[in-house]
């Protein structure tokens with residue numbers, strides 16, 4: 001009885017090493033891309049690597065990091081949440097309405113998360129119980145959440161002035177603003193739940209092979225409900241950062257956040273077919289996308305080119321994932 | 327042609343002269359259709375305590391469908407299952423596992439993207455701590471999975487490798503070791519040696535025998551007549567969605583079983 005052992009390298013192994021290298025690049029697309037971007041932008045723009053700009057970038061990245069983590073849980077089960085940014089908008093309006101009706105910061109913050117969770121609950125019920133295709137269900141709730149946000153706010157931004165929100169945007173420990181600290185805490189918790197608990201294992205199992213997972217006693221219905229609730233709950237938390245940043249709760253559509261949240265996950269090396277979880281990858285993917293936008297802005301590249309650049313990076317990353325280890 | 331084991335069913339399974347309490351499992355008049363396909367058309371079968379029962383039949387006879395009904399993956403359209411004297415219905419696979427039925431499915435039911443130890447404990451993970459922060463006891467699960475696998479596989483895969491990386495035989499070993507490791511009442515194995523080499527087959531047969539020796543009733547689905555003759559105490563034959571005949575293994579022959587399977591010989 002022997003454990004499989006490594007053999008001496010032969011010609012086959014040499015070819016294997018090449019393939020492994022390609023897969024190495026594919027697995028680590030996000031960190032490698034981030035380092036490359038940082039190098040290029042710091043050469044092209046002297047302000048890019050200043051502490052002030054790094055701090056600004058990290059704060060700007062916080063919302064996307066949080067959304068990308070939510071999206072990661074859904075995508076790991078093989079699903080997708082197209083309603084994530086609309087849910088954030090709906091949460092923001094929930095906050096704005098509660099706050100302008102005198103509920104105070106904390107109650108309003110809870111309102112934001114509860115409003116978002118309602119959308120998540122609808123997604124979960126449709127997909128897990130109703131067996132509606134994730135794509136269609138969340139496309140529907142995207143529209144519903146956007147419409148509801150427009151209706152309840154009458155299409156107007158709700159200006160919010162709250163000292164707590166001001167602290168949330170402007171407070172910092174060193175170069176780390178409170179938003180990115182919040183995002184980091186969420187990332188650590190997400191990592192813990194994904195890789196160290198029964199729940200996370202079941203999320204990966206359902207995404208990997210639902211039939212086998214169920215045959216072993218995993219409840220795919222519960223897991224799917226849970227990931228859409230997580231995604232929505234995190235969108236609700238991101239809504240607070242959004243309101244804090246804008247200074248108002250706007251019924252805006254925020255499509256860019258949706259695309260970027262999926263892009264960050266793909267950049268992070270998570271397969272859209274599900275089953276393979278990563279947390280650090282998507283977080284770095286979100287940082288990369290933020291650095292890209294920030295760098296282009298610093299270089300004075302027109303806003304119009306930014307979606308193009310993001311699109312190119314994502315398509316490139318998607319191509320690279322073909323070389324990931326199976 | 328009459329036989330003592332196969333008196334005509336009168337609602338209850340073909341008990342012949344065996345006392346009902348000697349059965350660990352009695353499945354009676356199980357029907358299961360998938361759309362227009364009638365996979366089980368009122369099949370009845372039994373398993374005796376402490377015995378290896380073989381279930382044989384041609385491809386598509388309904389063996390795996392029966393297995394899936396007994397392990398809670400399918401819910402029969404009608405029929406009853408009596409386990410250890412109690413009528414049971416399995417809402418889902420956990421219910422069957424809780425009642426003491428472990429199964430190696432024909433498709434092995436492994437998640438390829440997960441590691442060996444994760445597959446081993448999927449659905450019954452060991453944890454420490456409390457509440458939402460209960461963490462997986464990875465160390466314990468890895469060592470337990472490794473120990474149980476060692477008895478079975480000739481080339482033991484590292485417990486931390488992903489199942490996707492394993493050979494067909496290694497996968498089968500993982501699925502079998504998983505089903506055998508929990509001290510259940512019944513272990514069902516749907517073609518457990520289909521992908522195995524000579525040595526591995528011998529080991530799996532060893533596991534099946536030792537399960538029986540420790541008092542576990544085993545239901546073995548196999549297309550290998552030598553294996554059936556070698557291991558089993560009792561044989562059930564399925565044809566076209568029905569269990570058409572049963573024999574004591576000691577009182578039958580490979581030729582008779584072939585004839586029963588094809589229908590060349592009536593039950």
Ligand SMILES: Nc1ncnc2c1ncn2[C@@H]1O[C@H](COP(=O)(O)OP(=O)(O)OP(=O)(O)O)[C@@H](O)[C@H]1O
Nearest residue numbers: 360363364365383384385386387388389390391392
């Ligand atoms: N989920 C399903 N949906 C539709 N038809 C099914 C399903 N499962 C089984 N069947 C059909 O039921 C019949 C019995 O299949 P089953 O898998 O039980 O056969 P089997 O005896 O295990 O065959 P084999 O020896 O090839 O494994 C077949 O005609 C099969 O096509």
Ligand SMILES: [Mg+2]
Nearest residue numbers: 389390432516
């Ligand atoms: Mg079968």
